[in-house]
Amino acid sequence: MSGLSQSHRILFLNTLAFTVCFACWTLNGVLVTYLVDKGIFNWTVVETGWLLGIPILSGSIFRLPIGILTDKYGGKIVFTFLLLLCSIPLFLLPLANSFWSFAVLSFFFGLVGTSFAVGIGYTSVWYPKNWQGRALGIFGMGNAGAAITTFIAPTLLNNLSEKDPINGWKTLPVIYGGALVIIGLLFIVAAKNKTNQVPSKSMTDLLSPLKNMRVWRFGAYYFLVFGFFVAYSQWLLPNFMNVYHTSLVMGGMFATLFSLPSGVIRAFGGYLSDKFGARKVMYWVLGSSIVISFLLMFPKMEVFTTGPGVMASSNGIVTEVSANEIMVNGKAHKVSEKQISNKNETSIFPVKNSWQEIVVKQNQEVKKKELLAQGITQIKFSANLWVYVVLVTLIGISWGIGKAAVYKHIPEYFPNEVGVVGGMVGLIGGLGGFFGPIIFGYLLNATGLWTSSWIFIFAVSVLCLLWMHRTIIKTMRIKSPDFIRDIEAK
Structure with missing residues (x-):
């Protein structure tokens, strides 16, 4: 088998695994809402919010250590272990009979969210630099797993609950756990391990890239384009239902119009980053995020x-x-x-x-x-519904392209630390997904405006663009002082 076809096979396995993992990661968004709506569990609004956020939190904070393990031991070993490990709490979820048992199991199956850090490190070692933007963009299409859960899980829950309204839901997490086991076995059979061929490093050396301000700047970009993507995947449904009085099903369809294209377009974002450069793409992404979030600020x-x-x-x-x-x-x-x-x-x-x-x-x-x-x-x-849907879809597409552009930067600047840097950037982005709905909720209570979340996103977009532009100008002043002086003189 040729080198490139072997790389493509690994990319296919990584993307498939990440899609299934992302679907599991966002499972509580549908399952917990269903359990509360049907009165199966009498969780408060606060408890429900925590159950929605706990998997996002655990899948975010462990991205850094998982990224380090991927650099050290290789993606096949780490991915296989992760898939099989996270299937266990899903198999145990039907036994949960309280908030705390559900919360603990949610924390552990939420670790599937770390699959992003594994896949980034494992994919990048199989591709040359000129292919990495496209490869990482294709891998990132696994974000569309959120849309898969939005489509499939409600229908499955309805079908499973027809004969047994109280216990029918318990089959759903078992199905998801079974999917993780199948993908884990596929990795054992079909994947081939590979690590960065660099001397082994101490923990201090492994973490040394985190001293670089560039890592935190990339993290800020990802907090916006990925964190708010995850946050809005959950926030849009109550938004549509409250502001436009849509039904649960119709609101879910509109929310899917946001999440599905954002995940799928990521591969195109990788291609654009390879062709035009990640920095140029990020200028367009941040600029469009500013313009569209500004247009979305205006309430009914x-x-x-x-x-x-x-x-x-x-x-x-x-x-x-x-x-x-x-x-x-x-x-x-x-x-x-x-x-x-x-x-x-x-x-x-x-x-x-x-x-x-x-x-x-x-x-x-x-x-x-x-x-x-x-x-x-x-x-x-009137803040027309269809105009709102189009603008939300457009900003989702922009963020999807931005997600690929951010990760195109990492192997260029940190070729031997993709796992640890990618893990840290992913951690910061994941925290955006956890804290986003909490911040949006506080803003809604303080202002009474559903569009206050877009005002916050507008502010973050402006700050990211200013930080990036200021860094570039500062670098140009250092690298080409004569060139800058000529421009300023004229």
């Missing part, structure tokens, strides 16, 4: 302000007042009535409606330029 809202009023053209007495006219000494002053329009609910752009409300009475004496009817302007912004 009505603004009332003072509009053009009606004033007396001369001194006199108000002789007659009607709904659309005021008579002053025989001279008519027209008044605009309030118009009721159904257009507001479907309009893409803000709709303006102006009218006047009479403030004088019959037989009242008025002076020239005195206000007869106060002007009121209503600006109604």
Whole structure:
């Protein structure tokens, strides 16, 4: 078997495993929601939130040590062990009968989230530098596993619960655990181990790349493009249901329109990073994230302000007042009535409606330029559902491309520490997925705006772009001082 075909086989196995792992990682989003909705467990809102977040947390914080193990022992060994180990808590999940037992088992099966760090390190050692962007982008398509769970798990739960509404759900985690075992056995049979051919290092040496500020900058990018992708995969469903009053099924479909393209487009992001360079791609990604999150900031809202009023053209007495006219000494002053329009609910752009409300009475004496009817302007912004869906899908696609671009940087700058650096960057990104919904919830409570989360994302996007641009300018000043001086002089 040729070298490249062997590499492609490993890439296929890695991508397949990561897809199944990502589907398991996001299982609680559907399963816990179902168990609470059906009254099988009476968990509070806070307990439900923790059960949604615990797998994301454990799958994030252990990415760094798993990345180090991958660099040291190779991806086949670590991936096989991880797949088989994480199947055990899924097989035990049907036995959980309390919040704490469910939480502990969720923590352990959440370790499948570390599969990203394994796959990044294991994939990169099989490809030359000019292929790594594409290879890592294809591997990252496994993010689409979140969409697979969104599609499959609700239907499976409904079918499994038809005959046994109370215990039918218990088969679902067993099915997921069985999938992990099958992929684990496939790795044993079909995968070939390979590690970076570098001298063994002490733990201090292994962790030394983390002293480099570049690692934390990459982590900040990934906090945005991956962390908020995971966060919004969970946050969009209640968003659609609360703001647009969609059903659970329809809201899930719209949420899938966000998560599925974002996962699949990652391979294209790898190709773009190989062709144009990861830095150029990140400029486009961060720029588009700023623009789209800005457009998504505006909530469904009505603004009332003072509009053009009606004033007396001369001194006199108000002789007659009607709904659309005021008579002053025989001279008519027209008044605009309030118009009721159904257009507001479907309009893409803000709709303006102006009218006047009479403030004088019959037989009242008025002076020239005195206000007869106060002007009121209503600006109604309906935040059209379909425009919102399109923009959310676009920002998801942008982040999908960005996820590949961030990881294209890592083998270029840290060719012998892909596992540890990739693990740390993945850890920071995963923490974005854990903390994102918590931050969004606090912002929602503080402001009363569902779109406050997009204001936060806009701020993070701006900070990331400024950090990247400032770093590049600083580097250019050091590397090419004459060139910079020439530009500034002109």
